[in-house]
Amino acid sequence: MTKSSEVAVVGGGIIGSAIAYYLAKAGHQVELLEAGKVGSGSTQAAAGMLGAHSEFKEFGASLYSFARTSQAMYEEAETDIRSLTGIDIERRTGGLMQLVFNEEEKEMLLSQFSSLKGVTWLDCPTVTKKMPGLSKSVLGAFHMAEDVHVTPEIACRGFHTAASMLGARINAYTSVDEIVKESDHYRLRTSKGEWQAERVVIASGVWSNALLQRSGLGTPIFPVKGECIAVTNTQTPLTCSLFHDQHYIVPRNNNELIIGATKIKNDWSTEPTLGGLQTIVEKARKMLPEVDKMPFRRSWAGLRPQTSDGKPLIGEHPEMKGLFIAAGHQRNGILLAPATGKMICDLIGSNVVPEEWKEAFRVDRLNTGEEVLM
Ligand SMILES: Cc1cc2nc3c(=O)[nH]c(=O)nc-3n(C[C@H](O)[C@H](O)[C@H](O)COP(=O)(O)OP(=O)(O)OC[C@H]3O[C@@H](n4cnc5c(N)ncnc54)[C@H](O)[C@@H]3O)c2cc1C
Numbered sequence: 001m002t003k004s005s006e007v008a009v010v011g012g013g014i015i016g017s018a019i020a021y022y023l024a025k026a027g028h029q030v031e032l033l034e035a036g037k038v039g040s041g042s043t044q045a046a047a048g049m050l051g052a053h054s055e056f057k058e059f060g061a062s063l064y065s066f067a068r069t070s071q072a073m074y075e076e077a078e079t080d081i082r083s084l085t086g087i088d089i090e091r092r093t094g095g096l097m098q099l100v101f102n103e104e105e106k107e108m109l110l111s112q113f114s115s116l117k118g119v120t121w122l123d124c125p126t127v128t129k130k131m132p133g134l135s136k137s138v139l140g141a142f143h144m145a146e147d148v149h150v151t152p153e154i155a156c157r158g159f160h161t162a163a164s165m166l167g168a169r170i171n172a173y174t175s176v177d178e179i180v181k182e183s184d185h186y187r188l189r190t191s192k193g194e195w196q197a198e199r200v201v202i203a204s205g206v207w208s209n210a211l212l213q214r215s216g217l218g219t220p221i222f223p224v225k226g227e228c229i230a231v232t233n234t235q236t237p238l239t240c241s242l243f244h245d246q247h248y249i250v251p252r253n254n255n256e257l258i259i260g261a262t263k264i265k266n267d268w269s270t271e272p273t274l275g276g277l278q279t280i281v282e283k284a285r286k287m288l289p290e291v292d293k294m295p296f297r298r299s300w301a302g303l304r305p306q307t308s309d310g311k312p313l314i315g316e317h318p319e320m321k322g323l324f325i326a327a328g329h330q331r332n333g334i335l336l337a338p339a340t341g342k343m344i345c346d347l348i349g350s351n352v353v354p355e356e357w358k359e360a361f362r363v364d365r366l367n368t369g370e371e372v373l374m
Contacts, residue, residue, distance in 0.1 A: 005031040005169070007348065008188055008197035010176045010211065012038035014046075014152060014334055015326050016203035017159035018341030021077075024166035026345050031197065032160065032168060033190060035175035039156035041205050042333065045226065045302020046152040047241075047250045047258045050074060050335045053119055053144040054096050054243050057112055058331075062360035063311055067332065070339030071146060077338050078150075081158035084165045089155040090253050094240035096147035097127065099287055100139045101244070109142055118146050133236030133290045149241055149250055152334045159337070176204075179211060181320055201324040201344055206305035208327040215317055220366040221328045223268055223303035226261035227276040229284075231294035233257045238288075247283035249291070256297060259284045263331075265306070272299045306330045307366055314343055314361035324348065325363045 007023055009016045012034030020032045032038075052059075052067040059067060078091045100106045106121075113119040122130070123140045164170050171192070178189040179200055188195040202211050209219040230252075238251040250258040262276040277299055284291045307313065307328040317323040326344050329336050343361075346353045 002187075002194040002196050003031070004196040005029050006197065007031070007199045007201065008033060008186070008195055009201045009203055010179075010188075011041075011202070011204035011208075012160060012170065012172065013041045013043040013203065013205050014039070014156045014159065014337045015205065015329060015340055016201070017156050017163065018337040019201055019203055019326060019344045020163035020168045020170070021159040021166070022341035022345040023348065024163045024168040026349055028345070028348065030163065030168035031195065032163070032170045033174045033176050033188070033195070034170070034172050035191075036173060038160055038170060038172050039153050041207070042302045042304060043156045044153045045228065045300055046334050047228065047248060047260050048149045048152045048155070048334050049096060049147060049241055049248065049250060050149055051096060051144075051147045051243075051332070052335060053113070053116055053147050054098055055332055055335075056116065058310055060311070060360070062356045066339050066357055066360075067335055070336050073338035073342065074150065077159070081162045085158060085161045087154065087158040087161060089158045090151040091148060092150075092251070092253065093148050095143060095145040096241040096243055097122075097131070097141040097143055099134070099141045099242060099244040101137060102139060106139060113142055119144050131236070131238065133238070133288055134242075135287060135289055143240075147241070150334065151252060155334065155337070159341070176211070179214070179323070181323070186322065199322040199324065199348060201326055203326045205327060205333075206303045208305070208325070212325065212327075215320055215323060216367070217317070217325070217364060218367050220307050220313065221305050222266055224306045224330065225264040225267040225269065225301055225303055226331070227272040227280060227299065227301045228258055228260035229277060229280060229299045230256045230258055230297040231291060232297055234294055235290040236288070242287045244287050245283060247280060249284050249288055257291070257294065259291065268303065270301050270303065272301045276301070304330050305333070309366065312336065312340065312361055313363040313366070314340055315358060315363045316347055318364050
């Protein structure tokens, strides 16, 4: 028997889960279809930093305003999720310290951050007093108080559990193999039979190409592998994340430190390599020499869904009305999840969405012109 719903969301990572949550909250009838376990894709590999400032260099103006909006939305999401589900998404305050080791680095970052509110320069005595375990060779640090972090797999669980409390149905181990446009709805062929939906949202992360290509949008997403390590912090209290040269150390509530991450383009493997782990250990040691003494817990690798211009695809298909895409959030999907969920919800509900965002994240802007319709 064909099952039917108003909106089918394909993919149960943090993006699909946040979309399901905002849609269900606005009163839409939602089915989330996830090929594996919910949250088991890139989301479970992430460190969880909400780094709107620390990632500023990579963002244009539109992505920065979207990132800041999303970062702020976490506060309300945290409260709502807790009251609906009892889940604590572990949003840890304290922010992020971008460490600086020489004058050249300081000048470069000063020019980047001078226009931003919420970024403060701390000199070496101040920063090492705050965090005694830091490397003695730091010149200082830029403190970004609002670049807090969450625990990604718990935040993802929070979003889809809250969605389900609000009436969404979450279908794990249900892979969508084909999406076919019929006269006034979409038919989805899945590993668990056929589904019918008035609207479909493709939120399948790095695996979205298979479905995008068939809709004529080409293959705009490629993987960027990232490797991480978790250690037990037996040495020094760390009140905020440390960041330097695209690498980081993030403290979790369970006393783990997450050390990451490599960036390897077009590598689909999900096993960490010794070389990759060695690189991140060296970068971590430069920031916090005491990591050497900390017991190793585990290592892993995940695939960031990257696009060639570094921005996600968020919006409606230009020709296939009712087909929406929310994918390609690269290294910032945890940060961008609430704003993405809300934007898709507003597009579906025909509510106002800033033109700047619609244009920046247009889903056909990277169209490689391959294949036609589903
Ligand atoms: C090492 C590392 C560190 C990171 N650190 C951060 C960070 O600190 N902050 C931050 O903001 N971001 C970070 N990221 C990026 C972040 O993890 C991703 O941007 C985000 O998880 C993408 O979410 P998603 O829901 O789009 O993808 P995913 O989490 O991969 O979810 C997609 C889901 O779709 C499912 N799926 C695929 N195809 C189908 C199909 N045909 N049918 C049904 N389901 C399907 C998959 O099983 C998967 O569960 C990091 C990533 C990595 C790898």
